[in-house]
Amino acid sequence: MNDPGALTSHQPPSPPTPAGSGAPDTELIALYGLDWLLLDIEGTTCPVSFVAGTLFPYASENLAGFLEESAERPDVQALLQEVIAAWEADPDPAAAALLKQRQPVGAALESLPYLQWLILQDRKLAPLKELQGLVWERGYERGDLLAPLYPDVHGALERWQASGFGLAVYSSGSVAAQQMLYTHTPSGDLRHLFSHWFDTRIGGKKESSSYTRIAKQLCCQPGRILFISDAMAELKAADAAGMKVLFSDREGNPERDPGPFKVIRSYTQLKAIP
Numbered sequence: 343m344n345d346p347g348a349l350t351s352h353q354p355p356s357p358p359t360p361a362g363s364g365a366p367d368t369e370l371i372a373l374y375g376l377d378w379l380l381l382d383i384e385g386t387t388c389p390v391s392f393v394a395g396t397l398f399p400y401a402s403e404n405l406a407g408f409l410e411e412s413a414e415r416p417d418v419q420a421l422l423q424e425v426i427a428a429w430e431a432d433p434d435p436a437a438a439a440l441l442k443q444r445q446p447v448g449a450a451l452e453s454l455p456y457l458q459w460l461i462l463q464d465r466k467l468a469p470l471k472e473l474q475g476l477v478w479e480r481g482y483e484r485g486d487l488l489a490p491l492y493p494d495v496h497g498a499l500e501r502w503q504a505s506g507f508g509l510a511v512y513s514s515g516s517v518a519a520q521q522m523l524y525t526h527t528p529s530g531d532l533r534h535l536f537s538h539w540f541d542t543r544i545g546g547k548k549e550s551s552s553y554t555r556i557a558k559q560l561c562c563q564p565g566r567i568l569f570i571s572d573a574m575a576e577l578k579a580a581d582a583a584g585m586k587v588l589f590s591d592r593e594g595n596p597e598r599d600p601g602p603f604k605v606i607r608s609y610t611q612l613k614a615i616p
């Protein structure tokens with residue numbers, strides 16, 4: 343039970359190791375009794391800084407150019423109409439003040455001041471999120487953006503798939519954003535390695551019912567699924583649903599305390615045991 347290499351959902355407390363202290367990242371963790379690996383993205387397969395430090399600034403800096411170029415696209419026009427409707431209904435006095443100064447109705451950049459204001463307020467209006475996704479899509483296609491996965495991720499995904507594990511993604515970014523990210527990595531397009539993709543449409547990542555639903559969709563007992571994430575609240579929710587869990591501890595992650603969970607610092611630590 344207390345085999346140090348065993349993977350159980352409830353780990354006995356281990357001596358604390360200070361974050362970034364060079365704690366051993368060579369300890370092997372056995373993968374057995376499992377059928378699926380369910381992976382978070384940010385802080386788990388890709389640095390958190392890519393989203394906060396690259397993707398979001400890229401979307402704000404390139405939104406105007408994108409709108410000018412894409413004003414004729416029906417999908418963009420539909421999203422902009424949604425933005426205008428939300429702007430006209432926005433009870434915030436700052437939004438109303440912006441509305442008084444807006445450009446002529448129908449201009450490509452009519453809604454830009456409101457969109458930039460929403461970004462500054464960190465308001466997650468659905469059409470804004472979709473427009474950001476389209477800006478990223480163009481950025482990836484142009485080669486401006488490349489998702490910097492941790493160097494051990496690609497090899498591990500290949501090994502796990504070759505060992506017969508099913509691989510799935512669960513991230514708060516939309517499935518479209520997840521797939522864009524895994525399409526454009528330094529190792530090329532890795533989408534084929536995953537068979538299932540989940541975002542918050544299945545439920546919030548801190549709710550254990552989401553993990554129960556994911557297990558149902560994977561047609562698998564929760565106890566045969568290993569979920570890896572850098573967020574303790576997510577691990578607690580998955581653990582409560584009966585999944586096995588590992589805490590991803592990577593340089594630059596906002597959370598470094600694994601609580602009661604076993605830590606993984608590199609996927610070279612995971613060894614499949616048939």
Ligand SMILES: [Mg+2]
Pocket residue numbers: 382383384385386571572573
């Ligand atoms: Mg994460």
